[in-house]
Amino acid sequence: MKRIDVSNLSKHFTLHLQGGMQLPILDNVNLQVDAGECVVLHAPSGAGKSTLLRCLYANYRASSGSVRIRHEDDWVDIASAPARQIHAVRQSTLGFVTQFLRVIPRISTLDLVTQPLLARAVPGAEARERAARMLSRLGIAPRLWNVPPATFSGGEQQRVNLARTLICDYPILLLDEPTASLDEANRDTVIRMIDERRASGVAIVGIFHDKTLRDALATRLFPIPPLQPVTLVG
Numbered sequence: 001m002k003r004i005d006v007s008n009l010s011k012h013f014t015l016h017l018q019g020g021m022q023l024p025i026l027d028n029v030n031l032q033v034d035a036g037e038c039v040v041l042h043a044p045s046g047a048g049k050s051t052l053l054r055c056l057y058a059n060y061r062a063s064s065g066s067v068r069i070r071h072e073d074d075w076v077d078i079a080s081a082p083a084r085q086i087h088a089v090r091q092s093t094l095g096f097v098t099q100f101l102r103v104i105p106r107i108s109t110l111d112l113v114t115q116p117l118l119a120r121a122v123p124g125a126e127a128r129e130r131a132a133r134m135l136s137r138l139g140i141a142p143r144l145w146n147v148p149p150a151t152f153s154g155g156e157q158q159r160v161n162l163a164r165t166l167i168c169d170y171p172i173l174l175l176d177e178p179t180a181s182l183d184e185a186n187r188d189t190v191i192r193m194i195d196e197r198r199a200s201g202v203a204i205v206g207i208f209h210d211k212t213l214r215d216a217l218a219t220r221l222f223p224i225p226p227l228q229p230v231t232l233v234g
């Protein structure tokens, strides 16, 4: 079952401080992703991998083309959908993890991971128990659960970030180097958790620098199509 259908996607940035100069990044990208696939964006640094992922989440608006996301029983073109609909798609369909944890300060780690379940009407006690299980599985020691993650190490913050997203059953996961600073044991746990999701039918688009991760997770590599060469005139 198809879950993502990107058609003729182009993205350029307009640099207002450079007199409105246009900086093309993506040109005519076509990408379909089925349930149970893990497509890894594979291109050199600066090629536009994160930009493509952000277009899939509507963090960046596509300049042209469509980005259709299977949402419940419908297709939503997130490149042209109104904000209210984008919010609904993010709420229940699209999970997005980057390598940086961005959360409200002063909220404890356990509460941060419990929150998404409470928002989905899971009863408090069950939500906390599931959050605790998720944190244990990701190797966050119980002594840290009542502490806000602001002072955590980079690897710990990444695992809290993953926990917050993996606690929800999103049918689509977008992962932008979510494991960049993990040690080997935790990396193996994360590989297993992501691959379990994929095997259960989640559609995944990811960026993984590490070849071990790519080899373990990718069912397919997707190269970012090169930009058409620019002809300089005059």
Ligand SMILES: Nc1ncnc2c1ncn2[C@@H]1O[C@H](COP(=O)(O)OP(=O)(O)O)[C@@H](O)[C@H]1O
Residues within 6 Å of the ligand: 013, 023, 025, 043, 044, 045, 046, 047, 048, 049, 050, 051, 052
């Ligand atoms: N908001 C932005 N404004 C201007 N340029 C941007 C913006 N975001 C990304 N870029 C540029 O787009 C190009 C691709 O960036 P990115 O998608 O992060 O590459 P990758 O993830 O493949 O390393 C880079 O040259 C980057 O500077």
Ligand SMILES: [Mg+2]
Residues within 6 Å of the ligand: 049, 050, 051, 207
């Ligand atoms: Mg990137």
